[in-house]
Amino acid sequence: MITNQVNNIVELIQQQIKDIVEKSIKVAEQKGELPQIEIPEIVIEKPREQQYGEFSTNVAMQITKQAKQPPRKIAEIIIGNAATEGTYVEKIDCAGPGFINFYLNNQWLYDSLKLITEMKEQYGEITIGKGTKVMVEFVSANPTGPLHMGNARGGALGDCIASVLEKAGYDVTREFYVNDAGNQIQKFGISLEARYIQQLKGEDAILFPEDGYQGEDIIEHAKAYIAEYGDALLLKESEERRSILAQYALPKNIERIRDGLQQYGISYDVWFSEKSLYDSKEVERTISELKEKGYTVESEDAIWLNGEKLGLEKNEVLVRNNGFPTYMAADIAYHRDKFVGRKFDWVINLWGADHHGHVGRMKAAMIPFGIEPDKLQVVLFQLVRLYRNGEIARMSKRTGKSISLTDLLDEVGKDAARFFFNMKASGSHLDFDLDLAVKQSNENPVFYVQYAHARICSMLAKLEEEGIPMPEVSKVDLSLLKEKEELELIKKLAELPEEIRISASTLEPSRLTRYVMDVAGGFHSFYSACSVKNAEEELRMARIELAMCTKTVIRNVLSILKISSPERM
RNA sequence: GUGCCUGUAGCUCAGCUGGAUAGAGCAACGGACUUCUAAUCCGUAGGUCGGGGGUUCGAAUCCCUCCAGGCACGCCA
DSSP: OOOTTOOOHHHHHHHHHHHHHHHHHHHHHHHTSSOOOOOOOOOEEOOSSGGGOSEEEOHHHHTHHHHTSOHHHHHHHHHHTOOOTTSSEEEEEEETTTEEEEEEOTHHHHHHHHHHHHHGGGTTOOOTTTTOEEEEEOOOOOTTSOOOHHHHHHHHHHHHHHHHHHHTTOEEEEEEEEOOSSHHHHHHHHHHHHHHHHHHHOGGGSOOOTTSOOOHHHHHHHHHHHHHHTTGGGGSOHHHHHHHHHHHHHHHHHHHHHHHHHHTTOOOSEEEEHHHHHHTTHHHHHHHHHHHTTOEEEETTEEEEOTGGGTOSSOEEEEOTTSOBOHHHHHHHHHHIIIIITOOSEEEEEEEGGGHHHHHHHHHTTGGGTOOGGGEEEEEEOOEEEEETTEEOOBOTTTSSBOOHHHHHHHHHHHHHHHHHTTSOTTSOEEEEHHHHHOOSTTOHHHHHHHHHHHHHHHHHHHHHTTOOOOOGGGOOGGGOOSHHHHHHHHHHHTHHHHHHHHHHHTOTHHHHHHHHHHHHHHHHHHHHSOSTTSOHHHHHHHHHHHHHHHHHHHHHHHHTTOOOOSOO
16 A cells, blocks of 8 residues: 555545545435535544544535435435445444544554654655745844843744744745844944943943843943953944944854854754845835835825735835834845745744734735735744743843843753743743753653653663564564554554644644654553563564654654654653 | 734643534542563543623534733834
8 A cells, every 4th residue: 555655644544535435425426316416625534532433524414405315314325335445444334413434444554654664764754845945034033132032932933843844845944034234233232332331431421221222241242342442432433333332242142142043953044134135225126116116105204105005004114204214124125035036935934922013014015026925924922931939930040130042941951942832832822831841750741752762762772682683674563563552552653744744734833742742652551551572572573663663753753843862861 | 992812620731624422731639660761651530611692403613792811003123
């Protein structure tokens, strides 16, 4: 049944079932048992209850009106005409109000194990992306200070979304947009200047701007500059002084951000500079194009994006009355470049939920350039609350400052951080329990999963030590695996490609985190119910094969999440 | 005030393109280590799916309304 084309057995079976149903309906039409039916999209689902088989469909209920017969009757007719030869389907019956339930023979499970053994680290890879060029832009933190918890969640989410899309066959580019131009860089310079003067001439020498960056890191930059270059800037014009200080500190901050993300397991394909959009006149060009196409209005000495024409609630300023473009203008130019300049077919942005107001505007702003707005997709994630000792934690234990990504990594480590941020759907609020993340106990799901992997490794090592030969899949009789725990575990393993498919299409890698917890649980149950070492030789071989496949699946999922798979714990 | 997100077991969350008796982990309680790692396993208990209305053969899921929490409504980004 396995061919090189098949990499998702669950999908294959669902297709088989759809074919069975469609053909059966056609046959029934010919026999006159059913009138001509416009067959709807056949939905195959997994029944909650084991007793209802592996898959079920509700077509009989969907076509009740067309068939002019009660659903159970229709189901009986479909079952009566179903041809299951050459498929994994063993039995079909009808239950409840008219569900058609499909029971499979175990061969699909054994074939899945063979598939895992053949594909190894590639198991789980599918081709639904068909090489589509997709960009995932995430974190894109302001380089005016350290990375915070929002960046940490966005980083874990964005990176894992990118990985999942790669597994699903997309051509993925990870990008960081560096906001190295515009207002906040001005503010950065003003803040640095104030700290610089305060360092040299005392706290009261200059009033620190109310909307300046308050962080300690600004003071540290000022001190570092003075240590390196002294007080010569005091003699310069303010504007030049600010610019020099900003240009001094900015690269340092970007470097720190890069290092922090590297520690976190994230590396980007592209670091895209906002400033480059000004330097290349791309912002200007974008604004004139909007103007030419009639999407702008001018009033109060400013140039506005015509919101009404784009179905928006209000107009948005593109060029201020002082002649400087807004962030919005630069962002439109940036996204135009993603599609028009760099030819991405699909662009995914990860933004904190506080930016949700910006989503509709940006998508609409693509229309003037002939870009389908839905090609720009924004994944919003809710913000993070840290808990320590059962209370909201705002400050770092070590530094006393607000908790940065680096602090988090120091405190809980990369594995726990990435696991926890990917445990919940992006849209749900996240309470991050710092105590739990480092707890080495069964309360901590990271350890639960990693322990399953370590347990397999150690078991296999022990068997090898005792001189027990490792199996060759072609010689193993997998059909010996028929204990409940064995079958449950294999079923889980067989679902990986389907889990990847769903995670990719919903952009929810959290699904995989929960999946790998299930796999680990399945293994632990198998482990305590079925002895490998003490099984009769043939069975032992099959069980070793199952354990090795489990190891492969856990590794593959953890590697998507960029979490380590320890061999011993 | 307007818009968006969230509300499911004691806690943290799945399920939400409508389907069969609403699921999982943790916590609680009771069991299992002379046996391949007990960082584990097995079992028990736990629910007005925020409230109320509606649509439907059927609603946690769709519509309306109210309540609670978060966020956004800048010539900030």
